Amino acid sequence: MSSDEDLTPKTETQLIAAIYERAQARKRERVAGAPEVGIFWVVDGKAVILGEPLGEAESWGEFKNYSQGHDREWSRFLQRNGIVPRDSEYDDYPRGRVVYNTITGSFNLIADKCILKDxxxxxxxxxxxxxxxxxxxxxxxxxxxxxCGG
Structure with missing residues (x-):
């Protein structure tokens, strides 16, 4: 049995407890001001930002990256919850992401030129x-x- 299997919740109660503990850990990191990676858009002049602590970020080669893509989060979360227009696409608005380079220990904000100019x-x-x-x-x-053709 691998160590991953040992940590897998076996019951619904264990799963709920694991989700709760993950949410509490994220909350503690946010309160502490820990840097995060994330994705973002500017929709009608307002920033829509989704972030996650480095400990939850996905590894992409030498980078830590937000675990979901713009397209998935747009339809799965933002449209469903009325945060962005339902009749829009994720690439209709200026967007970007923040990644963490594990080799240099630095963060990089990569974005549409419209965002960087502002x-x-x-x-x-x-x-x-x-x-x-x-x-x-x-x-x-x-x-x-x-x-704008950013």
């Missing part, structure tokens, strides 16, 4: 995800909104 919006993302002032920023052709 210093106050970029600062909002940095603050919400508790990122250090040394966080680098860059644009990427992948993050081009349809409205």
């Amino acid at each position: 210093k106050s919006m970029a600062q909002k993302v940095l603050a919400e995800l508790h990122l250090p002032s040394q966080t680098t920023t860059e644009s990427d052709p992948h993050y081009k909104c349809q409205k």
Whole structure:
């Protein structure tokens, strides 16, 4: 039996307890101001930011990354909960992500040029995800909104 199997909840009660403990651990990290990786959009002038602590982030080579993609979170969570327009697509709005480089120990905010040009919006993302002032920023052709061509 592997160590992963030993930690797998066996009953519904154990599963609920595990989910609760994970939520409490995340809450403690957020209260402590621990830096997070995440994905974000600017929708009608407002930042929509989803983050998670490094301990929950997915490993992608040398990077720690938010565990879900923009497309999935847009339809699964944001549209379903009325946070964004139901008749919209995830790439209709400026977007970006924050990753953590495990080799350099640094965070990188990668976003549509529209977001990077708006210093106050970029600062909002940095603050919400508790990122250090040394966080680098860059644009990427992948993050081009349809409205401005970012």
